Amino acid sequence: MTDTAQAPTPPPSEGRAAHPDHLGHVIFITASAAMGGFLFGYDSSVINGAVEAIRDRYDIGSGTLAQVIAIALIGCAIGAATAGRIADRIGRIRCMQISAVLFAVSAVGSALPFALWDLAFWRIVGGFAIGMASVIGPAYIAEVAPAAYRGRLGSFQQAAIVIGIAISQLVNYGILQLADGEQRGEIGGLEAWQWMLGVMVVPAFLYGMLSFAIPESPRFLISVGRIDRAKEVLAEVEGQGADLDHRVAEIDRAMRSEHKSTFKDLLVTGSRAKLLPIVWVGIGLSVFQQLVGINVAFYYSATLWQSVGIDPSSSFFYSFTTSIINIIGTVIAMVLVDRVGRKPLALVGSIGMAIALAFEAWAFSADLVDGKLPETQGVVALVAAHVFVLFFALSWGVVVWVFLGEMFPNRIRAAALGVAASAQWIANWAITASFPSLADWNLSGTYIIYTVFAVLSIPFVLRYVKETKGKALEEMG
Numbered sequence: 001m002t003d004t005a006q007a008p009t010p011p012p013s014e015g016r017a018a019h020p021d022h023l024g025h026v027i028f029i030t031a032s033a034a035m036g037g038f039l040f041g042y043d044s045s046v047i048n049g050a051v052e053a054i055r056d057r058y059d060i061g062s063g064t065l066a067q068v069i070a071i072a073l074i075g076c077a078i079g080a081a082t083a084g085r086i087a088d089r090i091g092r093i094r095c096m097q098i099s100a101v102l103f104a105v106s107a108v109g110s111a112l113p114f115a116l117w118d119l120a121f122w123r124i125v126g127g128f129a130i131g132m133a134s135v136i137g138p139a140y141i142a143e144v145a146p147a148a149y150r151g152r153l154g155s156f157q158q159a160a161i162v163i164g165i166a167i168s169q170l171v172n173y174g175i176l177q178l179a180d181g182e183q184r185g186e187i188g189g190l191e192a193w194q195w196m197l198g199v200m201v202v203p204a205f206l207y208g209m210l211s212f213a214i215p216e217s218p219r220f221l222i223s224v225g226r227i228d229r230a231k232e233v234l235a236e237v238e239g240q241g242a243d244l245d246h247r248v249a250e251i252d253r254a255m256r257s258e259h260k261s262t263f264k265d266l267l268v269t270g271s272r273a274k275l276l277p278i279v280w281v282g283i284g285l286s287v288f289q290q291l292v293g294i295n296v297a298f299y300y301s302a303t304l305w306q307s308v309g310i311d312p313s314s315s316f317f318y319s320f321t322t323s324i325i326n327i328i329g330t331v332i333a334m335v336l337v338d339r340v341g342r343k344p345l346a347l348v349g350s351i352g353m354a355i356a357l358a359f360e361a362w363a364f365s366a367d368l369v370d371g372k373l374p375e376t377q378g379v380v381a382l383v384a385a386h387v388f389v390l391f392f393a394l395s396w397g398v399v400v401w402v403f404l405g406e407m408f409p410n411r412i413r414a415a416a417l418g419v420a421a422s423a424q425w426i427a428n429w430a431i432t433a434s435f436p437s438l439a440d441w442n443l444s445g446t447y448i449i450y451t452v453f454a455v456l457s458i459p460f461v462l463r464y465v466k467e468t469k470g471k472a473l474e475e476m477g
Contacts, residue, residue: 026146026237030153032210033140034160036096036133039103039203041164043126045298046196047072048319049172052303052312053183053193058116062436069299070433071120072127077425079131081418084139086132091224092140092217095132100208102129104201111190111198143217144237155334158398162330164203165298166323172196172302173316181313222251265412266419275419276412281464282404282420288457289400290427292353293450294392296435297322297385307439308364308381309372318382325386329393341469342399342406346461349395354454356388361447396457406468 047069055065087095106126113119137157145153179185179192187195218237221230230251231244238247268274275283296304301322305315336345363381366374373381408416438446 023149026144026149026153029144029214029237030141030156032214033096033137034156035203035207035210036099036137037157037160038164039200039207040130040133041161042168042200042203043103043106043130045165046168046172046200048169048299048302049176049183049196049316050193051300052306053191054119056184060116062440066433066436068116068120068123070429072123072130073425073429073432075124075127076131076134077422079128080135080421080425081131083132083135087136087139091220092136093211093214095136096211097208099129099132099136100204100211102126103204103207107198107200107204111194140217143219146238158330162323162327162393166320166327169316169320169323171199173320176313176316181311183312219251219255222248223255262415266415278408279416279419282407282416283423284460284464285400285403286420286424287427288453288460289396290424290431291450291453292357292392292457293431295428295432297389299432300435304439307443308378309368322386322389325389326393329390330398332394333398337399337402338469341467342402343461343465343467345395345399346465347458349391350454350457350461352391353388354451356384356391357447357451357454359384360388361444361451364447365444403465403468407466
């Protein structure tokens, strides 16, 4: 959820114009592609508003509920793993269009399920679309963005994700108000939670329409021999002053010289099963990013607050405010990551998250009075939850993907990033699937577990993670 399985960014090209003639057009193209990131964030977190309604409608326990919520992550993993191959065969734009259709179909299917297994199936379909969007958006943007603007334009994807999360919570809150605060309240013959899941068809349709308004990636066009069209697109994004023949030759040469890394490249020489130490560091970063429990804040926050006595309307509002904090933290990270470095941000984030999670664990340890937390603990829990999301967003939410894009040697970057991203999806699934049952067992104990992982991430970063700020990709080894 809050972080994408991004494709590695191609190295900057010396042949690209530093100042394209039509920067506004380039921004439009980038923003259109980033709509996939918006849907990534929206679809990942919209389920937050439907959790308790699904539990009530189908009369299921926490274990079954968790599987229905987490099952989308299986689709995410499959979509992310296959998107690159699909895009290389049929093009980036076609891949976006397929993703848009899957988002729309999943929205309609999830809103109109006739059984629990049916809902779970549509969750997998939506997850597949998320996985595709998480790969295609960053890859496409990297391939069309002029070198001088690639970093800033690449950040559109992450910004779109956090905005999508926030908008989903705002829409959920608005729908709940129309249903008089009842998640199963009827609006036009459907229950509120069904509208929450179905509304996603609107941005999915917009994503699909925008995909028809933007050009195919020059890199793909050259790979399939459409050289004239590739030159037209390069002229659009880099300006008429670019040496188009040189740029086409440069891209073609780069593609021919690329080393297609495989899993075998990640193994220590002479070993059949031992991964290189740098790969383990990448896996560690991915896993720690999820094991602090960040996605509980986006998948289950409404349920969490209701479990400690906050009314549904207020719980949905707090989910929205948490999403706004997530946006603020992400902007802070985007401003600071190249100024103060990746490692200092990660350490500050770990310390801040550990403190906030410890306060949440303390607050949830209090006995409920009339089904509610005592006033002091309630305030502490709310403030700590927002502080936790802020520190995550300004650190691990962004810097992990920066690290993963930069820390691996060129010869293994693609394969290593794929392994690290897979580890992240698995850790995400583990947290998502376990939270309802853990919360039933002991909510305070659950947050103690998350606190321990936040604390452990500090020595991990100090000992094993090397700063990548200011280093060329060719320096990584």
